[in-house]
Amino acid sequence: MSTFAVKDVKAIVSKAAAAMVELEQELNAADAKLGDGDTGGMLARVISAIDTAAAASDEDVGACFSAYAKAAAVATGSSLGTLFATALMTFAKSTKGQEAVPLSELAPLLAKARDAMMARGGATLGDKTVLDAIDAVARALEGVGDPQEAKRLAVEATQAALLEFRGRPNKIGRARMFADQTIGLDDPGMLAFAELCKAVA
Amino acid sequence: MKKLMNAPGNFVDEALDGLTMANPSIVRDGENGRVIRRAEGARKGKVGIASGGGSGHLPLFTGYVGQGLLDTCSIGNVFEGPNVGSCMDAIKLADGGRGVLRLYGNYGGDRMNFDMAGEMLEDEIRTTTVLGTDDIASASPEESAKRRGVAGIVYAYKIAGAKAETGADLDEVTATAAKAVAATRTIGVALAPCQVPGSAKPTFTLGENEIEMGMGIHGEPGIWRNTLTSADEIADEMLDRLLAEAPQNAGSEVSILVNGLGATPLEELFILYRHASRKLAAADLTIVQPLVGNFVTSMEMAGASISLCFLDEELKSLLAAPAYCPFWRVG
Numbered sequence: 001m002s003t004f005a006v007k008d009v010k011a012i013v014s015k016a017a018a019a020m021v022e023l024e025q026e027l028n029a030a031d032a033k034l035g036d037g038d039t040g041g042m043l044a045r046v047i048s049a050i051d052t053a054a055a056a057s058d059e060d061v062g063a064c065f066s067a068y069a070k071a072a073a074v075a076t077g078s079s080l081g082t083l084f085a086t087a088l089m090t091f092a093k094s095t096k097g098q099e100a101v102p103l104s105e106l107a108p109l110l111a112k113a114r115d116a117m118m119a120r121g122g123a124t125l126g127d128k129t130v131l132d133a134i135d136a137v138a139r140a141l142e143g144v145g146d147p148q149e150a151k152r153l154a155v156e157a158t159q160a161a162l163l164e165f166r167g168r169p170n171k172i173g174r175a176r177m178f179a180d181q182t183i184g185l186d187d188p189g190m191l192a193f194a195e196l197c198k199a200v201a
Numbered sequence: 202m203k204k205l206m207n208a209p210g211n212f213v214d215e216a217l218d219g220l221t222m223a224n225p226s227i228v229r230d231g232e233n234g235r236v237i238r239r240a241e242g243a244r245k246g247k248v249g250i251a252s253g254g255g256s257g258h259l260p261l262f263t264g265y266v267g268q269g270l271l272d273t274c275s276i277g278n279v280f281e282g283p284n285v286g287s288c289m290d291a292i293k294l295a296d297g298g299r300g301v302l303r304l305y306g307n308y309g310g311d312r313m314n315f316d317m318a319g320e321m322l323e324d325e326i327r328t329t330t331v332l333g334t335d336d337i338a339s340a341s342p343e344e345s346a347k348r349r350g351v352a353g354i355v356y357a358y359k360i361a362g363a364k365a366e367t368g369a370d371l372d373e374v375t376a377t378a379a380k381a382v383a384a385t386r387t388i389g390v391a392l393a394p395c396q397v398p399g400s401a402k403p404t405f406t407l408g409e410n411e412i413e414m415g416m417g418i419h420g421e422p423g424i425w426r427n428t429l430t431s432a433d434e435i436a437d438e439m440l441d442r443l444l445a446e447a448p449q450n451a452g453s454e455v456s457i458l459v460n461g462l463g464a465t466p467l468e469e470l471f472i473l474y475r476h477a478s479r480k481l482a483a484a485d486l487t488i489v490q491p492l493v494g495n496f497v498t499s500m501e502m503a504g505a506s507i508s509l510c511f512l513d514e515e516l517k518s519l520l521a522a523p524a525y526c527p528f529w530r531v532g
Contacts, residue, residue: 025401036280036419037404038397045210045278074233077255077282079309082317085285120313173309174339174349174421181422 002145003100006055006064012200013068017051019199020044023192031188034175039188042078049075050088062096065089079121080130080189086120087113087134104145110138127171128182130189136161137197151201158194162186202396202403202501209399213256213278220263224527227266231275231290235283237263238273238294248365248374249273249295250302252358253283254311257397258418260528261497262305265355269524269531270362271304272297279397279500280419282310288318292326300327300371304361304378306350307332329371331378333357335387335508337446338415338424351418352460352497353385353508356520359531363522377519384451384516386443389506390435391416391423393464395499414438418462418499418506432469436476439507444484451511455486456520458508463498465505470494473505490520496528 020043027040053071055064069088072081090113095101101109114134123129140157144150166186169179175187206212214234221229221237230236243249253275254262262274275283275291283291295301303315312332319328333350340347361378369377391413394403404420407413412435415423459474461467474493481488489512497506512520523532 028397028400029402032402032404032420035421036397036417037400037402038280041397041399042278042281073285075284077277077284077287077310077314079282079313081281082285082310082313120317121309174417177338177340178422 002103002147004061004103005100006058006061009061009064010055013047013051015200016196017047019196020047023195023199027188027192027195030186030191033185034170034182034188035173038078039080039192042076042081043192046072046075046081046084059099060096061098061101062092062094065092065095068092080192083117083121083130086116090116102145103147103150104143106150107138107141107144110134110141114138123172128165128168128187128190129172130187130193132165133158133161133190133193154197155201158190158197162190162194165190204396204398206398212398213276216256216259217263217276220259220527226525227263227527230294231287233284233287235277235287236273236275236290236294237266238291239266239268243272243295243297245297246299246368247297248299248302248369248371249292249297250304250358250361250365250374251275251291251295252303252305253277253288253291253315254306254308255280255282257395257500258498260495260526261354264528265358265526267524267526269366269522270358270526270529277310282308282314285314285317285321288314289321292318292322292328296326300329302361302365302371302374302378303328303330304354304357305332306354307334307347308349327371329375331357331361331375331382333382335382335385336417337386337388337442339417339421342446349417351387351389351508352458352506353387353510354382355458355492355496356385356456356508356510357381359524360516360519362524363519366522377515381510381516384448384512385508385510386446387506387508388414388439388442389416389418389423389462389504390414390439391420391462391502391504392429393503395420395463395502397500416504418497420499420502432472433476436473436507437480440477440480443507443509447509448511452513453485453487454489454512454517455481456490456492456510456512457481457488458492458496458506458510460492460497460506460508461495462502462504462506463495464501464503467494470505473507477507489517
């Protein structure tokens with residue numbers, strides 16, 4: 001059974017931080033069509049902040065996620081950023097004290113994070129937000145313990161979610177006011193999650 | 202878009218430094234320096250009023266900290282809500298022992314962070330929430346609770362601030378703030394975009410001769426986009442839309458705020474006001490305490506918003522009560 005430890009989490013975050021250099025303006029542009037155009041800049045700053053956050057322990061995965069959650073919460077107060085911090089805090093609570101987390105735990109972890117983000121932000125599945133992409137990955141990774149397979153399935157699931165929701169309207173936030181015009185566009189949060197999955201896979 | 206700045210990452214903190222250095226009545230505070238509070242601190246026995254929101258809208262939000270207005274304000278990065286820690290600091294620093302009203306615009310990030318901050322402090326400080334929901338273009342009348350707070354929130358600040366200064370308790374201040382929000386309607390138009398510091402492109406684009414009706418204060422898309430027409434025609438449509446949504450119990454007195462979004466000359470705002478004042482008179486409405494100027498901006502966005510606050514005797518007298526902040530003096 002494959003597991004992940006603090007060093008694996010750190011490596012993935014560093015990869016994501018490096019990927020944001022390229023993704024920042026693309027995500028800003030996607031957000032400008034639906035919102036205020038700063039999703040890329042905000043995520044670049046938040047991921048860079050967590051990449052440099054000092055974890056309390058190199059052995060405790062939960063402590064690492066906890067340090068990341070705090071760093072994310074300090075770096076932004078935007079809705080997507082606060083939801084991201086909420087997800088990291090959920091990971092932290094669930095992996096507290098664990099030196100190696102079975103990879104098969106990733107799907108239930110993502111499902112818990114999805115539920116915590118729904119409770120915090122008030123969106124539901126089907127609204128065309130980052131939640132729909134997270135939900136797709138949580139479902140795709142159920143019972144998966146092989147790292148390569150997990151990466152492949154995560155990328156597939158997020159790309160499929162983008163494709164599926166591109167033809168549907170945004171149902172929450174300001175974008176729901178011109179919902180018909182959002183058909184054909186990607187939700188910036190969902191796009192960010194999909195692009196980051198691709199970048200770290 | 203050109204900006205006078207040093208590094209984009211220092212934009213907010215350097216602006217806050219300058220704001221407080223130029224105005225000794227307010228100071229920076231909080232763990233990350235992202236709270237502006239009255240220099241003299243919270244007054245014991247007075248209900249505190251804390252607000253907050255993203256940078257890029259001065260005089261909103263931090264500019265309205267002062268006598269008869271806000272006690273504290275947490276501030277985020279440009280167009281981003283303040284973080285949880287700053288919201289907690291703003292609530293704590295506003296508390297004079299009689300509780301704190303959290304009064305802010307109805308944006309997702311602000312709401313999540315103020316909610317989390319309130320939950321974390323609930324054993325120490327009693328708090329209530331009133332959300333500004335004056336932007337009629339941001340949701341239909343059936344979904345008015347989902348509307349965003351824009352320039353009209355200034356009326357809620359002024360009226361709730363005056364009520365708190367009378368020694369009223371938290372429930373009374375909260376009810377009065379909610380009444381001010383319920384009495385206020387706003388709509389904006391944009392003529393040219395704004396750009397977030399560090400972003401390579403403007404938040405949106407508008408053709409040289411285009412105007413967008415109902416655009417949000419971060420450049421969120423509005424109701425329609427078309428060729429720019431005369432100021433009178435634009436004011437006509439804005440007021441028609443606002444008056445169509447007048448509260449059912451509206452009386453005959455109204456305050457009007459013609460607000461510049463950052464890059465529109467005051468002359469143009471007065472041209473809008475000229476027509477608006479005639480139109481309100483024709484609708485048998487008497488203007489009380491008109492406001493024309495830059496009260497809630499969106500960086501260098503060109504355009505304007507018009508807010509109407511329908512007054513009863515209580516709101517009228519609270520609006521007229523003395524108040525002072527770096528950008529506004531009443532009485």
